[in-house]
Amino acid sequence: MPRMTAARAAVEILKREGVSNAFGVPGAAINPFYAALKASGGVNHTLARHVEGASHMAEGYTRAKAGNIGVCIGTSGPAGTDMITGLYSAIADSIPILCITGQAPTAVLHKEDFQAVDISSIAKPVTKAATTVLEAAQVPGVFQQAFHLMRTGRPGPVLIDLPIDVQLTEIEFDPELYEPIPVHKPAASRKQIERAVQMLNASERPVLVAGGGIINADASELLVEFAELTGVPVIPTLMGWGILPDDHELNAGMVGLQTSHRYGNANFLESDFVLGIGNRWANRHTGKLDVYTQGRTFVHVDIEPTQIGKIFAPDLGIASDAKAALELFVEVARELKAAGELKDRSAWAASTQERKATLQRKTHFDNVPLKPQRVYEEMNRAFGPETRYVTTIGLSQIAGAQMLHVYKPRHWINCGQAGPLGWTIPAALGVATADPEGTVVALSGDYDFQFMLEELAVGAQHRIPYVHVLVNNSYLGLIRQAQRNFDIDFQVNLEFENLNSPELGVYGVDHVKVVEGLGCKAIRVTEPDQLLPAFEEAKKLAAEFRVPVVVEAILERVTNIAMSGTDIASVNEFEDLATDPSHAPTAIRPLTAS
Numbered sequence: 001m002p003r004m005t006a007a008r009a010a011v012e013i014l015k016r017e018g019v020s021n022a023f024g025v026p027g028a029a030i031n032p033f034y035a036a037l038k039a040s041g042g043v044n045h046t047l048a049r050h051v052e053g054a055s056h057m058a059e060g061y062t063r064a065k066a067g068n069i070g071v072c073i074g075t076s077g078p079a080g081t082d083m084i085t086g087l088y089s090a091i092a093d094s095i096p097i098l099c100i101t102g103q104a105p106t107a108v109l110h111k112e113d114f115q116a117v118d119i120s121s122i123a124k125p126v127t128k129a130a131t132t133v134l135e136a137a138q139v140p141g142v143f144q145q146a147f148h149l150m151r152t153g154r155p156g157p158v159l160i161d162l163p164i165d166v167q168l169t170e171i172e173f174d175p176e177l178y179e180p181i182p183v184h185k186p187a188a189s190r191k192q193i194e195r196a197v198q199m200l201n202a203s204e205r206p207v208l209v210a211g212g213g214i215i216n217a218d219a220s221e222l223l224v225e226f227a228e229l230t231g232v233p234v235i236p237t238l239m240g241w242g243i244l245p246d247d248h249e250l251n252a253g254m255v256g257l258q259t260s261h262r263y264g265n266a267n268f269l270e271s272d273f274v275l276g277i278g279n280r281w282a283n284r285h286t287g288k289l290d291v292y293t294q295g296r297t298f299v300h301v302d303i304e305p306t307q308i309g310k311i312f313a314p315d316l317g318i319a320s321d322a323k324a325a326l327e328l329f330v331e332v333a334r335e336l337k338a339a340g341e342l343k344d345r346s347a348w349a350a351s352t353q354e355r356k357a358t359l360q361r362k363t364h365f366d367n368v369p370l371k372p373q374r375v376y377e378e379m380n381r382a383f384g385p386e387t388r389y390v391t392t393i394g395l396s397q398i399a400g401a402q403m404l405h406v407y408k409p410r411h412w413i414n415c416g417q418a419g420p421l422g423w424t425i426p427a428a429l430g431v432a433t434a435d436p437e438g439t440v441v442a443l444s445g446d447y448d449f450q451f452m453l454e455e456l457a458v459g460a461q462h463r464i465p466y467v468h469v470l471v472n473n474s475y476l477g478l479i480r481q482a483q484r485n486f487d488i489d490f491q492v493n494l495e496f497e498n499l500n501s502p503e504l505g506v507y508g509v510d511h512v513k514v515v516e517g518l519g520c521k522a523i524r525v526t527e528p529d530q531l532l533p534a535f536e537e538a539k540k541l542a543a544e545f546r547v548p549v550v551v552e553a554i555l556e557r558v559t560n561i562a563m564s565g566t567d568i569a570s571v572n573e574f575e576d577l578a579t580d581p582s583h584a585p586t587a588i589r590p591l592t593a594s
Contacts, residue, residue, distance in 0.1 A: 012175035027075025029102030032167035055086020060430025077115030092417035096150035136169035148181035188320035203273030212239030213278020222326035231345030259401035262359035376403035380586035382535035393419030395477035422451025440466035460519030
């Protein structure tokens, strides 16, 4: 049997599990692993500027392509704790990433050795498994089990902590004999699906709520086929956006308190039956449950059995992988359609599209400073159906979700449940690494942008091009808007006069100088007519120089974006609504009079 260090065995397993890229920061306690990484070859490594950044790069990499598993690597102690936010983000959105940390020698773990911390205990609440490996011979099995766990059932992250002496110990291991453990996923029965379709067929105004689990299962085409067979309108969740194109005749719009369409909420409120697949009934989607559930029958299909009934009790719950369930849904629907037993849903579906053409928000403003709505309007003009959008949280993300258009799965890559500031830049770098020839466009407010902007240097060093739209109002916009309920505007104002850039007025940080100082390109826009040319120029610069290109739009200081604090029936529309087609020129459907 061949002999090699446990670290080398771990690297060989990564390659046989399909890993081709990793993101990380080396250090003393993980250097044996890095030595093995170099000696083995076959895994490209991207050096991050912050270990949290590496974990978000791994997330973006996973989310960009079916089958990807992002890997992030760091030394001991604070490197592990830096990764915790990435692990939380990944487990919350069911994203498999593998975090590998170095650790102090096993003999001194109890002696407060330098940078020794019980990272496995810290990480356990935000992982599917977190293990400090104390015996070198266990390393192959621990890695094998990690990949099995990440892929089995509800996907999620795993952390493996390797003491330096464990990494250096030689073990017997033959990579040619290694085999991944077969993945297990629960699957619906034919009887369960027949009952669900029977309930759907008995309803008058059904909708399908399509969640991120469908994208994770690579089952978007099946969802679209099922919707088209039955004629049932589809409401994608924020994490499921792109499962079917925004301009599809059965796309009824997104629902929620914040990231929702006016027509999406209105369509849902008219429904009487809801089939949710791969979704978790997130509170920012449902709002108050009495409003959301009243008068509706619910079927919930989810890969995690304990998710069913967690938020509210459905009328029928089915524990199943989304793809396995949808294969049966399509099979049953085909049979019923051939027998002429499916209801005609054309009038109901047409009514959802009529709302889409009448219930719209205004985007065309000529104000200076810019109103954010105009930024998204021009983004719709500049960036086509192939664009992968990457964003995390804040008014920028909320408004973007209300006004941008997405046409394909994995083309809206959003940190949904955790929403950590700073996520966008590293995640976009991970997405662009996974799709180096694609069009990747990130979206940030100024505060999210400033949290981890040092990672732009990673894009400059490793030639990772993408376009980053930065909407700058020098405010914590979402928190300021939320503070209206407390009649305060406290500790959310980022304005100051920059001694070195007086031309900015009160907008403070000179993002153009910072971005250029990090080796990237930047364009500042202050007039609405400058937006589209700036986006076109940014695309050219990214292609020419192969670095991130930032387009900063200087916004008005205060804009309140439509949202509700309570329920989906009472969204507060702060701005004038669209009453003429010229008010929303890039809407999916041209506005018609209501």
